[in-house]
Amino acid sequence: MQIPNRARIPRSSWANDTSGRTRRARIHATVVTATQDMLQPDTVRRSTRRRSGCRCRFLLRARVLSRIETCGMAANNTRDKDGEHDGGGEDGCQLAVGRLRVPDDMAIMALHDTESPGQLRLRVPTDPAILSDVRRVLRAWLQHQGAGADDVTEVIIAVHEACANAIEHGYSDAAREFELNALAGVGELAVTVRDRGRWRAPRERNRGRGLAMIAAAMDEVDINRSPAGTEVTMRRRLTGR
Amino acid sequence: MSLADVQTLVRDGILVVSVTGEVDMSNAENVGSAVVAAIPADVRGVVLDLSRVEYLDSAGVFVIQGVRQTLLARDQAFALVAPAASPASATLRIAGVSRDAQTADTVDEALQTLDGHETPGA
Numbered sequence: 298m299q300i301p302n303r304a305r306i307p308r309s310s311w312a313n314d315t316s317g318r319t320r321r322a323r324i325h326a327t328v329v330t331a332t333q334d335m336l337q338p339d340t341v342r343r344s345t346r347r348r349s350g351c352r353c354r355f356l357l358r359a360r361v362l363s364r365i366e367t368c369g370m371a372a373n374n375t376r377d378k379d380g381e382h383d384g385g386g387e388d389g390c391q392l393a394v395g396r397l398r399v400p401d402d403m404a405i406m407a408l409h410d411t412e413s414p415g416q417l418r419l420r421v422p423t424d425p426a427i428l429s430d431v432r433r434v435l436r437a438w439l440q441h442q443g444a445g446a447d448d449v450t451e452v453i454i455a456v457h458e459a460c461a462n463a464i465e466h467g468y469s470d471a472a473r474e475f476e477l478n479a480l481a482g483v484g485e486l487a488v489t490v491r492d493r494g495r496w497r498a499p500r501e502r503n504r505g506r507g508l509a510m511i512a513a514a515m516d517e518v519d520i521n522r523s524p525a526g527t528e529v530t531m532r533r534r535l536t537g538r
Numbered sequence: 539m540s541l542a543d544v545q546t547l548v549r550d551g552i553l554v555v556s557v558t559g560e561v562d563m564s565n566a567e568n569v570g571s572a573v574v575a576a577i578p579a580d581v582r583g584v585v586l587d588l589s590r591v592e593y594l595d596s597a598g599v600f601v602i603q604g605v606r607q608t609l610l611a612r613d614q615a616f617a618l619v620a621p622a623a624s625p626a627s628a629t630l631r632i633a634g635v636s637r638d639a640q641t642a643d644t645v646d647e648a649l650q651t652l653d654g655h656e657t658p659g660a
Contacts, residue, residue: 425564429541432560432593450628457595461563506633507596513632 415442419477421460423467423494431460431477442481445538452486452533455514458507459490459529466494466527486533493526541565542591544572552615552652553577554645556587561598570601574608583615585648588626599633616640617648 417438421427432453439449456477463475475492512518517532542559555576561569577584586605588594602618609616620627621643630637642648 425562428562428564428595429560429593450625451632453593454595454629454632457562457593461595461597464563506599509634510596510629510632513634 415481417477417479420474421463421477422474423464423492425461425464428457428460428464432457435477435479438479439481439486442486443537444481444486444535447538448486448533448535451514452488455511455531455533456488456490458510459488459531462507462529463490463492463494463527466492484535484537486535487530488532489528489530491526491528542569544569544576546576548581549645549649550653551581552583552585552649553581554585554587554649556590558590558592560593561591561601562593562595563597566595566597566601569598570604573601573605577609577614579612581614583617583652584609585617585619585642585645585652587619587645587648589619589621589624589644591624591626594626594629596629596633599629599635603635615652617642617651619643619645619648 417435419431419434421431435453435456436449439452444452456479460475460477467473467475475490475494477488477490479486479488508520511529511531515531515533519528519530521528521530540559542557542561542565545556545558547554547556553576555573557569557573573586584605586602588602591598606616606618617640619642620630620637627637630641639651642651
């Protein structure tokens, strides 16, 4: 699969998945933990088989593990009597996360579509403490895509800096989460980090450094700032090393 | 649970500060404060060992540069340990921080570098 040009990537396949009803009917929500071993291919396959038709999966912090299965069931139970989820996959995921009643339910929500394994979609709270988990999830996913050690290291550095900026943008606003979308093609990778906060000029020298690091680690960077938020799209040809 | 830990030991009048774990925007300022607080005013130099840092981000680089500046202003010598294949080294390279004479692969090498350092009144 080649990564299409920016203009040819349908938005629906990236983040704001507003899939039609035909697709909706096949979407179920299942919740699993974000522990590293759950991200290994074997475990992912096993958990996929556990409930046929599984399409979505959450990756949550291990400490809310006890609640997770309950939430998964809750999401599945929202299907109407025709077996059709009334809100689509992402709404189902939102619903399940919304039902987490732990006080610090800081969770990365990951939509993992088993029909497009080369795609990773995360919703991340704008809290610096989550960044370590984001790196872990991204590392596991990149390794699963067959990326080499240098690719993994440098992509994580770039994506982390983009996420750090997204969190900074979110500080001043009510934006409570941002999106991370990654798409792996043959020898290529594209990652978009999109926030809904207000773009801010780097407050100190440090944040300017973050953008420079993104540019240094990736082959191509597009920054799109608008009143609605900031979108950073990064591309890199994978070296396999 | 803390993301990073700071430990110190003194070798030949040089303070070796070892940082372990992950240093990012969530804890970089605290790590920097812990490092500076661990440095006595009378030590003639500091080796900041990043070889066991699992992740370093731009906020961490900023803090390291701050520690370096603080020490230089106090006429204390400074050396960084960041082995070529370490995560910290990858970040420093991408951040454009050049591997100068004050960057070493091992603590021993860094100590040797500082042995040639003249301190005021030494």
